[in-house]
Amino acid sequence: MPKMTTGEIITQSLVANGVDTVFGIPGAHMYDLVDAMARESRIRFIHTRHEQGAGYMAYGYAKATGRTGVYTVVPGPGFLNSGAAICTAYGANAPVLCLTGNIMSHLIGQGRGQLHELPDHLGTMRGLTKWAERINHPTEAGEIMRQAFSQMHSGRPRPVAIEAPWDVFGMASEVPTPEAATSLPAPQIDAELIEKAATMIAAAKNPMIMIGSGAVDAGDEVLALAKLLQAPVTAHRNGKGIVSDDEDLAMMAHAAWRFWPQCDLLIGVGSRLELQYFRWRWLPPGLKVLRLDIDPTEMVRLKPDLGLVADAKAGVAALVDALQDKVGQRPSRVGEYRQLKAEAAEALRSVQPQEEYLRVIRKVLPRDGFFVEEVSQVGFTARMCFPVYAPRQYVTCGYQDNLGFGFNTSLGVKVAHPDKAVVSISGDGGFLFGVQELATARQFGINVVSIVFNNNAYGNVRRDQQQVYGNRLIGSDLVNPDFVALAQSFGVLGMRATTPSELEVALTKALAADAPVVIEVPVPTGSDTSPWPFYHPAAPA
Template identity: 65%
Template sequence: MNRKETTGQAIARSLVAHGVDTVFGIPGAHMYDFNDALYGAGDKLRFIHTRHEQGAGYMAYGYAKSTGRIGAYTVVPGPGVLNSGAALCTAYGANAPVLCITGNIMSHLIGRGRGQLHELPDQLATMRGIAKVAERINHQSEAGPVLSGVVCKMLSGRQGPGAIEAPWDVFGQSGPEVNLPVGASAPHPAVNADQVAAAVALISGARNPMIMVGGGAADAGAEIAALAELLQAPVTSHRSGKGIVADDHPHYLNFVAAYEYWKKVDVLIGIGSRLELQFMRWKWLPKGLKIIRIDIDPTEMVRLKPEVGIVADAEAGTQALIDALAGCRHEDRTSEFAELNKEARSRFSGVQPQLAYLDAIREVLPRDGFFVEEVSQMGFTARFAFPVYGPRQYVTCGYQDNLGFGFNTALGVKIANPDKAVISISGDGGFMFGVQELATAVQHKIAVIAIIFNNSAYGNVLRDQKQAYNGRYLGSDLTNPDFVALGKSFGVRSYRVTSPSELRIVIEKALSLDEPVLIEVPVEKGSEASPWPFIHPAPHVE
């Protein structure tokens, strides 16, 4: 006689089968049968309950972004889904496999517009607009197949977030326990030998090639470094590509240095990158530039058409290039790259006080530690001034650039990497978006070091209103709490420091503690030097 299980239990069992070990979220009426199934899963599924749905989504994002594995969260339908929507947008923009599990109103009332609790006009359509894939489980027998299908689409090709919903009455529906299918990523496309040959022909005639890497190349660092060494070409990156080739590798160029080299580049090799830096930040192309792209997403070859497009996994595509170029020899150029990095560092050394504080953090953060940026003066500067030594160690929000993701995301990073140091940097404005999750950090003993740089403003807005709108300030000044007192009220060990040297000492102490720590750094309002001339440099004039 077959054992019986509910839809909720089947989903929980399927999550375990797909390698999920943690679910973030907030319980609620529509989800009770699923919540109970999570309880029944025991130590197979850890449940981290948060104080806001956005926090749950971002913690799942941090888990996924720092590991490459599925980060799962659960919220109630309607407002719960919408509250977590910013995290799904971030996961979509940064290609992270975040899975949202939610409910819906009673199945026979969906689409009737009766005004049921948490009803949306078309929740499934809403989720499909901000996720790579979203599906509904209509019956207990569909739980395993629907979940495995969603996971398969999330992990195949360009990764992205997925969502599943089940009506309120379906979660508790009982049926036979059956073997559950396990979704896996679809096979990677085969490398096209003709395209590789065309790429080799372009590279063979190049005098100054450059390699640009993005988040899609996170697992291809060794191959990319080998290609750079073979070609004596520099490698650079913007946000998600940081650390894929370590900053101290002799062929890595900080992107401020890379901009100078860009002036003479004749072949650009983009690997797992949208090439945002070159086409949206630098905004001009060297004369005669040829572009080669290696990307698993074929639509990238349409969005930004290259001379040669190799649709392939970054690791396989790069290795195919290496194999085809075997035997080529180039004069060592690493001293040239070192000089470019040195000159760039000298040029942006005036971005203060950000640089001094970032240097202090880097000095004490272990080489394999995680650094979670935030949309702030420190975060913007970190994109070019904070060295990173391994893939996924610099956690960014990608092109969404949304306030408030940082601290919440860092909690998910720490849950996924309990033995690694995790430092979160935020501005005062961004931190207040998720300040309630200090309670989550304390309750679940999540030992993140949260550093708040408090300039009592939305700093970028303040600067723009001063420079472009003649000081017509609107909504950019902020009145803040005493962050140290606030942290202590949550039970978080909290400090205030006023210099980079002091920050270094306090971080060293915090790293020795296995508990959450908050550090406030007061910064004079409007005093930060703008990092933007280095992110959006002036167009080159021949």
């Protein structure tokens, strides 16, 4: 058996599991790990200007591919700085691996105030991830790495973290060469429950299918189910694009709301059903709910009339098979649904200027391009009216809705897909959370186009203070730099567009430049139409 250090075992485990890129910032605790990566030609190391950037880039890489996104940071403040990204990966179901360190092994738990010491570093990691563990000796490293990959990709994908004490990274032992991990088997499909579910579905006259990120690999099966039932398919954030929005049976959120009052069966596939339960907040009389999810705890958090714990692809395929003898040739409802979609699109045109800017971006962005949103007036609107044509092409922060997510994440998406167009949208407030990563984009040639909608405010906060708190504005107005000049100071191309037509020209040029680009779009403060009435529509009379 070869003799390897812990750092080398970790590195070879990454290679064995198909990892080709690691984001991060080197630091004293991690030197032996980073040096092992430096000696491995199959690993590309992209160093960032902030730990949060490293975590978000790993997240973007993971969400855009389904493969493991890896980042490494020093323990304590380094890990904590990446905490927002870990929270996002947890909330949005992404296989992200954080590799970090700890103080010297013999000092852990003594509270002597060592460099980067936390009272309970491992406990802190466990509180933010699906699974976390410490490598105490190189003989443990291979097995712990195997468990990490297995945990990430088994069941509901979520982030994991591994730490090793400072002195352990350089410690060596004779160990087996690391091999690729295998995922745990998916839950076995319960044939009796499938039969019950098929009976329930066949009895429904107006079913609706709601998909989330758990259905990311089940688009064909979901569409087959929808066609069999002539049922609309909708999604909120993480499910966008799993069934292409140009399919006749696909409905974006507001069109689906218009169908909702007549719905008698909600079929949730890999979805928390946030749209129906937390956004619309009104259930049609007599509605039945069928859920299919690989995570059994979902059946407890929101108890359905019938729950199927299964992999989405296999589970939906089993439902389609079971329905063949129960559902005849149903008449097409495409004309009805086209009318609902047209009415919804017309209503959403009132959300200006966001809706028109989004139409321009969709027009210019290639069909196979990636769109990364962020919590902002344009980002909120995009969830309702930005068409997406394939899984993973719409990258969102899920329920965390955290500022600073968009631009940083888009860099990871572009590293994963260097030959595809990647466009990020941010507000002025959110963009400045991670503006330093323009240096990373410039240094490594990560050619993302970032569109910054500048309304000189935390727009949502400002509107709420005006409408709910008597116009008592506090902490919501912003004084910003010249974003074009700021981009240029990083050696990045900067542009400005003041109208949708100007944005169309600028974005076309930016994508053709094949370089990092920032496009500033000034928006008069307070002029954005609120998208929230479409998120929380009033119950039908």
